[in-house]
Amino acid sequence: MGKLSKGYVQIYTGNGKGKTTAAVGLGVRAAGDGYSVFMVQFLKSGSTGELESIKKLEPNFKVFRFEKKRGFFWTLNDSEKAELKLEVQEAYRFCLDTLKNNKCDILIMDEIMGALSNELVSKEQLLQLIEAKPHNMELILTGRNVPEEIIDRADLVTEMKEIKHYFGKGVPAREGIEY
Template sequence: MKKGYVQVYTGDGKGKTTAALGLAFRAVGRGMKVIMFQFLKGMATGELKSAELLKPNFEIKRFAESKKFTWDMTEEELQELKSKVREEYEELLRILKSGEYDIVIVDEAMAAIHSGLLSVEDVLRLIEEKPKSVELILTGRSAPQEIIEKADLVTEMKEIKHYYKKGVPARVGIEI
Protein backbone atom coordinates (compact mmCIF):
# COMPACT_ATOMS: atom_id res chain seq x y z
CA MET A 1 0.00 0.00 0.00
CA LYS A 2 1.48 3.35 -1.00
CA LYS A 3 -0.41 5.49 1.51
CA GLY A 4 -2.02 4.24 4.69
CA TYR A 5 -4.59 6.30 6.54
CA VAL A 6 -5.93 6.45 10.09
CA GLN A 7 -9.51 5.30 10.57
CA VAL A 8 -11.56 5.60 13.76
CA TYR A 9 -14.77 3.67 14.49
CA THR A 10 -16.46 5.18 17.55
CA GLY A 11 -19.88 5.83 19.05
CA ASP A 12 -22.33 4.12 21.37
CA GLY A 13 -23.74 1.77 18.74
CA LYS A 14 -22.90 -1.82 17.94
CA GLY A 15 -20.51 -2.56 15.09
CA LYS A 16 -17.15 -0.88 15.75
CA THR A 17 -15.15 -4.10 16.09
CA THR A 18 -17.26 -5.74 13.41
CA ALA A 19 -16.43 -2.93 10.95
CA ALA A 20 -12.73 -3.34 11.68
CA LEU A 21 -12.98 -7.11 11.21
CA GLY A 22 -14.83 -6.65 7.93
CA LEU A 23 -12.02 -4.43 6.68
CA ALA A 24 -9.49 -7.05 7.83
CA PHE A 25 -11.39 -9.82 6.04
CA ARG A 26 -11.42 -7.80 2.81
CA ALA A 27 -7.71 -6.96 3.09
CA VAL A 28 -6.68 -10.59 3.72
CA GLY A 29 -8.66 -11.55 0.63
CA ARG A 30 -6.40 -9.18 -1.32
CA GLY A 31 -3.22 -10.72 0.07
CA MET A 32 -2.55 -8.09 2.73
CA LYS A 33 -1.21 -8.84 6.20
CA VAL A 34 -3.34 -7.67 9.13
CA ILE A 35 -2.81 -7.70 12.87
CA MET A 36 -5.48 -6.79 15.41
CA PHE A 37 -4.64 -5.86 18.99
CA GLN A 38 -7.68 -6.24 21.22
CA PHE A 39 -7.70 -4.41 24.55
CA LEU A 40 -9.86 -5.48 27.49
CA LYS A 41 -11.48 -8.48 25.85
CA GLY A 42 -11.20 -11.68 27.81
CA MET A 43 -13.94 -14.01 26.59
CA ALA A 44 -13.68 -16.50 23.76
CA THR A 45 -15.06 -14.97 20.57
CA GLY A 46 -15.71 -16.14 17.03
CA GLU A 47 -13.11 -13.78 15.58
CA LEU A 48 -10.36 -15.63 17.46
CA LYS A 49 -11.33 -18.86 15.72
CA SER A 50 -11.68 -17.14 12.34
CA ALA A 51 -8.25 -15.54 12.69
CA GLU A 52 -6.74 -19.00 13.10
CA LEU A 53 -8.21 -19.98 9.72
CA LEU A 54 -6.72 -16.89 8.03
CA LYS A 55 -3.15 -17.33 9.27
CA PRO A 56 -0.53 -16.28 8.35
CA ASN A 57 -2.15 -13.12 6.93
CA PHE A 58 -4.37 -12.34 9.93
CA GLU A 59 -3.44 -12.42 13.57
CA ILE A 60 -5.14 -11.27 16.77
CA LYS A 61 -3.23 -10.40 19.95
CA ARG A 62 -5.10 -9.70 23.16
CA PHE A 63 -3.81 -7.05 25.54
CA ALA A 64 -5.01 -6.18 29.05
CA GLU A 65 -6.91 -9.45 29.14
CA SER A 66 -8.93 -9.75 32.30
CA LYS A 67 -11.98 -11.54 33.57
CA LYS A 68 -12.79 -8.47 35.71
CA PHE A 69 -13.87 -4.97 34.76
CA THR A 70 -11.29 -2.38 35.80
CA TRP A 71 -13.78 -0.80 38.23
CA ASP A 72 -14.10 -4.15 40.03
CA MET A 73 -10.32 -4.55 40.51
CA THR A 74 -8.38 -3.91 43.66
CA GLU A 75 -5.76 -1.16 43.46
CA GLU A 76 -3.06 -3.84 43.35
CA GLU A 77 -4.76 -5.69 40.45
CA LEU A 78 -5.20 -2.43 38.56
CA GLN A 79 -1.54 -1.46 39.00
CA GLU A 80 -0.45 -4.93 37.85
CA LEU A 81 -2.65 -4.61 34.76
CA LYS A 82 -1.30 -1.11 34.00
CA SER A 83 2.26 -2.40 34.23
CA LYS A 84 1.45 -5.26 31.86
CA VAL A 85 -0.21 -2.85 29.42
CA ARG A 86 2.94 -0.68 29.31
CA GLU A 87 4.91 -3.71 28.10
CA GLU A 88 2.17 -4.64 25.64
CA TYR A 89 1.99 -1.06 24.32
CA GLU A 90 5.72 -1.15 23.57
CA GLU A 91 5.20 -4.40 21.64
CA LEU A 92 2.30 -2.82 19.72
CA LEU A 93 4.43 0.23 18.85
CA ARG A 94 7.34 -1.97 17.74
CA ILE A 95 5.10 -4.09 15.50
CA LEU A 96 3.36 -1.01 14.06
CA LYS A 97 6.68 0.62 13.19
CA SER A 98 8.13 -2.61 11.73
CA GLY A 99 6.02 -2.31 8.58
CA GLU A 100 5.51 -6.09 8.69
CA TYR A 101 1.73 -5.59 8.50
CA ASP A 102 -0.27 -3.59 5.96
CA ILE A 103 -3.08 -2.94 8.45
CA VAL A 104 -2.82 -2.58 12.23
CA ILE A 105 -6.09 -2.56 14.17
CA VAL A 106 -6.17 -1.36 17.78
CA ASP A 107 -9.55 -2.60 18.98
CA GLU A 108 -10.95 -0.88 22.06
CA ALA A 109 -8.17 1.73 22.07
CA MET A 110 -10.67 4.23 23.48
CA ALA A 111 -11.70 1.82 26.26
CA ALA A 112 -8.03 1.48 27.17
CA ILE A 113 -7.84 5.28 27.39
CA HIS A 114 -11.03 5.63 29.44
CA SER A 115 -9.85 2.86 31.80
CA GLY A 116 -6.58 4.69 32.41
CA LEU A 117 -4.51 1.93 30.81
CA LEU A 118 -3.36 4.10 27.91
CA SER A 119 -3.24 7.87 27.56
CA VAL A 120 -4.51 9.97 24.68
CA GLU A 121 -0.83 10.76 24.07
CA ASP A 122 -0.05 7.03 23.74
CA VAL A 123 -2.62 6.67 20.97
CA LEU A 124 -1.53 9.90 19.28
CA ARG A 125 2.01 8.49 19.29
CA LEU A 126 0.75 5.46 17.36
CA ILE A 127 -0.74 7.80 14.77
CA GLU A 128 2.42 9.90 14.54
CA GLU A 129 4.85 6.98 14.34
CA LYS A 130 2.97 4.68 11.99
CA PRO A 131 4.82 4.11 8.73
CA LYS A 132 3.40 5.95 5.72
CA SER A 133 2.34 2.68 4.08
CA VAL A 134 0.43 1.27 7.08
CA GLU A 135 -3.32 1.67 7.60
CA LEU A 136 -4.14 2.18 11.29
CA ILE A 137 -7.64 1.39 12.58
CA LEU A 138 -8.72 2.51 16.07
CA THR A 139 -12.01 1.48 17.69
CA GLY A 140 -13.95 2.26 20.83
CA ARG A 141 -16.64 4.46 22.33
CA SER A 142 -16.13 8.16 22.97
CA ALA A 143 -13.05 8.85 20.88
CA PRO A 144 -11.23 11.89 22.30
CA GLN A 145 -11.35 15.02 20.14
CA GLU A 146 -7.55 15.01 19.73
CA ILE A 147 -7.70 11.57 18.10
CA ILE A 148 -10.66 12.53 15.91
CA GLU A 149 -8.72 15.54 14.66
CA LYS A 150 -5.65 13.44 13.73
CA ALA A 151 -7.66 10.70 11.98
CA ASP A 152 -8.34 10.68 8.25
CA LEU A 153 -11.69 8.89 8.53
CA VAL A 154 -14.05 8.83 11.51
CA THR A 155 -17.27 6.83 11.58
CA GLU A 156 -19.67 7.11 14.49
CA MET A 157 -21.91 4.13 15.21
CA LYS A 158 -25.09 5.46 16.81
CA GLU A 159 -27.42 3.24 18.76
CA ILE A 160 -31.05 3.72 17.82
CA LYS A 161 -32.42 0.49 19.24
CA HIS A 162 -30.75 -2.59 20.75
CA TYR A 163 -32.28 -5.89 21.89
CA TYR A 164 -29.80 -5.97 24.79
CA LYS A 165 -32.08 -3.49 26.56
CA LYS A 166 -34.83 -6.12 26.42
CA GLY A 167 -32.60 -8.55 28.26
CA VAL A 168 -31.10 -10.40 25.29
CA PRO A 169 -27.53 -11.38 26.24
CA ALA A 170 -24.58 -11.43 23.82
CA ARG A 171 -25.18 -14.26 21.35
CA VAL A 172 -22.58 -16.73 20.06
CA GLY A 173 -21.74 -15.98 16.43
CA ILE A 174 -23.44 -12.58 16.52
CA GLU A 175 -21.83 -10.58 19.34
CA ILE A 176 -19.24 -13.08 20.56
Protein backbone atom coordinates (compact mmCIF):
# COMPACT_ATOMS: atom_id res chain seq x y z
CA MET A 1 0.00 0.00 0.00
CA GLY A 2 0.95 3.59 -0.06
CA LYS A 3 1.14 4.48 -3.76
CA LEU A 4 -0.57 7.81 -3.04
CA SER A 5 1.65 10.54 -1.68
CA LYS A 6 -1.45 12.33 -0.33
CA GLY A 7 -4.98 10.99 0.02
CA TYR A 8 -8.13 13.05 0.37
CA VAL A 9 -11.66 12.62 1.68
CA GLN A 10 -14.27 12.67 -1.10
CA ILE A 11 -18.05 12.62 -0.77
CA TYR A 12 -20.62 11.87 -3.47
CA THR A 13 -24.05 12.94 -2.26
CA GLY A 14 -27.38 14.39 -3.38
CA ASN A 15 -30.80 13.17 -4.50
CA GLY A 16 -29.63 12.39 -8.03
CA LYS A 17 -28.51 9.16 -9.63
CA GLY A 18 -24.82 8.32 -9.86
CA LYS A 19 -23.23 8.38 -6.42
CA THR A 20 -22.18 4.74 -6.37
CA THR A 21 -21.45 4.84 -10.10
CA ALA A 22 -19.00 7.72 -9.58
CA ALA A 23 -17.28 5.93 -6.70
CA VAL A 24 -17.04 2.67 -8.65
CA GLY A 25 -15.72 4.55 -11.68
CA LEU A 26 -12.96 6.09 -9.60
CA GLY A 27 -12.19 2.64 -8.17
CA VAL A 28 -12.01 1.09 -11.65
CA ARG A 29 -9.62 3.81 -12.81
CA ALA A 30 -7.43 3.39 -9.73
CA ALA A 31 -7.40 -0.43 -9.96
CA GLY A 32 -6.37 -0.13 -13.60
CA ASP A 33 -3.37 1.90 -12.48
CA GLY A 34 -2.41 -0.74 -9.90
CA TYR A 35 -3.89 0.83 -6.78
CA SER A 36 -5.48 -1.36 -4.13
CA VAL A 37 -9.19 -0.48 -3.75
CA PHE A 38 -11.58 -1.74 -1.07
CA MET A 39 -15.28 -0.95 -1.35
CA VAL A 40 -17.50 -1.66 1.63
CA GLN A 41 -21.19 -1.52 0.72
CA PHE A 42 -23.75 -0.55 3.34
CA LEU A 43 -27.50 -1.24 3.01
CA LYS A 44 -26.90 -3.21 -0.18
CA SER A 45 -27.20 -6.95 -0.18
CA GLY A 46 -28.71 -7.80 -3.56
CA SER A 47 -26.89 -8.71 -6.75
CA THR A 48 -25.71 -5.79 -8.88
CA GLY A 49 -23.87 -5.49 -12.17
CA GLU A 50 -20.97 -3.61 -10.63
CA LEU A 51 -20.18 -6.61 -8.42
CA GLU A 52 -19.68 -8.80 -11.49
CA SER A 53 -17.49 -6.18 -13.17
CA ILE A 54 -15.39 -5.63 -10.06
CA LYS A 55 -14.73 -9.39 -9.74
CA LYS A 56 -12.78 -9.08 -12.99
CA LEU A 57 -10.53 -6.45 -11.39
CA GLU A 58 -9.52 -8.56 -8.38
CA PRO A 59 -7.16 -8.55 -6.58
CA ASN A 60 -6.78 -4.76 -7.11
CA PHE A 61 -10.48 -3.97 -6.46
CA LYS A 62 -12.37 -5.90 -3.79
CA VAL A 63 -15.95 -5.49 -2.52
CA PHE A 64 -16.93 -6.34 1.04
CA ARG A 65 -20.47 -6.80 2.32
CA PHE A 66 -21.40 -7.68 5.87
CA GLU A 67 -25.19 -7.74 5.66
CA LYS A 68 -27.37 -10.71 4.88
CA LYS A 69 -29.91 -10.27 2.13
CA ARG A 70 -33.11 -8.60 3.28
CA GLY A 71 -35.59 -5.95 2.16
CA PHE A 72 -35.30 -2.18 2.27
CA PHE A 73 -34.71 -0.64 5.70
CA TRP A 74 -38.22 0.80 6.01
CA THR A 75 -39.73 -2.69 5.47
CA LEU A 76 -37.84 -4.28 8.38
CA ASN A 77 -39.27 -5.07 11.80
CA ASP A 78 -37.46 -4.05 15.00
CA SER A 79 -35.54 -7.32 15.41
CA GLU A 80 -34.39 -7.22 11.76
CA LYS A 81 -33.26 -3.62 12.26
CA ALA A 82 -31.32 -4.63 15.38
CA GLU A 83 -29.66 -7.48 13.49
CA LEU A 84 -28.82 -5.10 10.62
CA LYS A 85 -27.26 -2.64 13.07
CA LEU A 86 -24.93 -5.37 14.35
CA GLU A 87 -23.88 -6.17 10.76
CA VAL A 88 -23.31 -2.49 9.96
CA GLN A 89 -21.23 -2.11 13.11
CA GLU A 90 -19.12 -5.09 12.00
CA ALA A 91 -18.60 -3.34 8.64
CA TYR A 92 -17.70 -0.13 10.47
CA ARG A 93 -15.07 -1.97 12.54
CA PHE A 94 -13.67 -3.48 9.33
CA CYS A 95 -13.37 0.02 7.82
CA LEU A 96 -11.74 1.40 10.95
CA ASP A 97 -9.23 -1.49 10.97
CA THR A 98 -8.58 -0.94 7.24
CA LEU A 99 -7.79 2.71 7.89
CA LYS A 100 -5.73 2.20 11.05
CA ASN A 101 -3.66 -0.54 9.42
CA ASN A 102 -3.40 1.13 5.99
CA LYS A 103 -4.70 -2.00 4.20
CA CYS A 104 -5.49 -0.36 0.84
CA ASP A 105 -4.84 2.78 -1.18
CA ILE A 106 -8.50 3.73 -1.61
CA LEU A 107 -11.39 2.90 0.72
CA ILE A 108 -14.89 3.44 -0.63
CA MET A 109 -17.70 3.37 1.94
CA ASP A 110 -20.71 3.09 -0.35
CA GLU A 111 -24.02 4.29 1.11
CA ILE A 112 -22.48 5.01 4.50
CA MET A 113 -24.69 8.11 4.74
CA GLY A 114 -27.77 5.88 4.46
CA ALA A 115 -26.45 3.87 7.40
CA LEU A 116 -26.00 7.16 9.26
CA SER A 117 -29.50 8.44 8.38
CA ASN A 118 -30.99 5.19 9.68
CA GLU A 119 -28.96 5.46 12.91
CA LEU A 120 -26.96 2.30 12.22
CA VAL A 121 -23.72 4.28 12.69
CA SER A 122 -23.26 7.61 14.42
CA LYS A 123 -21.90 10.91 13.18
CA GLU A 124 -19.18 10.57 15.82
CA GLN A 125 -18.17 7.21 14.35
CA LEU A 126 -17.87 8.74 10.87
CA LEU A 127 -15.76 11.58 12.22
CA GLN A 128 -13.57 8.96 13.95
CA LEU A 129 -13.11 7.19 10.58
CA ILE A 130 -12.06 10.41 8.88
CA GLU A 131 -9.64 11.11 11.73
CA ALA A 132 -8.15 7.59 11.38
CA LYS A 133 -7.51 8.00 7.64
CA PRO A 134 -3.80 7.63 6.90
CA HIS A 135 -2.15 10.54 5.08
CA ASN A 136 -1.60 8.44 1.95
CA MET A 137 -5.07 6.84 1.65
CA GLU A 138 -8.09 8.15 -0.26
CA LEU A 139 -11.43 7.83 1.57
CA ILE A 140 -14.64 8.02 -0.46
CA LEU A 141 -18.06 8.26 1.21
CA THR A 142 -21.38 8.07 -0.63
CA GLY A 143 -25.02 8.68 0.22
CA ARG A 144 -27.61 11.37 0.78
CA ASN A 145 -28.04 13.82 3.65
CA VAL A 146 -24.44 14.40 4.70
CA PRO A 147 -24.18 16.32 8.00
CA GLU A 148 -22.35 19.65 7.85
CA GLU A 149 -19.67 18.39 10.26
CA ILE A 150 -18.78 15.63 7.78
CA ILE A 151 -18.85 18.03 4.80
CA ASP A 152 -16.53 20.36 6.73
CA ARG A 153 -13.98 17.53 7.13
CA ALA A 154 -14.09 16.50 3.45
CA ASP A 155 -11.73 17.76 0.77
CA LEU A 156 -14.12 17.24 -2.15
CA VAL A 157 -17.93 17.11 -2.09
CA THR A 158 -19.91 16.46 -5.26
CA GLU A 159 -23.68 16.74 -5.22
CA MET A 160 -25.66 14.71 -7.73
CA LYS A 161 -28.77 16.81 -8.32
CA GLU A 162 -31.83 15.31 -9.92
CA ILE A 163 -33.14 17.56 -12.67
CA LYS A 164 -35.35 14.96 -14.36
CA HIS A 165 -35.74 11.22 -13.83
CA TYR A 166 -37.76 8.60 -15.69
CA PHE A 167 -38.76 7.01 -12.36
CA GLY A 168 -41.38 9.78 -12.24
CA LYS A 169 -42.94 8.23 -15.34
CA GLY A 170 -43.17 4.85 -13.63
CA VAL A 171 -40.00 3.31 -15.09
CA PRO A 172 -38.69 0.77 -12.56
CA ALA A 173 -35.02 0.29 -11.71
CA ARG A 174 -33.37 -1.58 -14.58
CA GLU A 175 -30.72 -4.29 -14.34
CA GLY A 176 -27.43 -3.07 -15.74
CA ILE A 177 -28.48 0.59 -15.53
CA GLU A 178 -29.64 1.28 -11.95
CA TYR A 179 -28.26 -1.90 -10.35
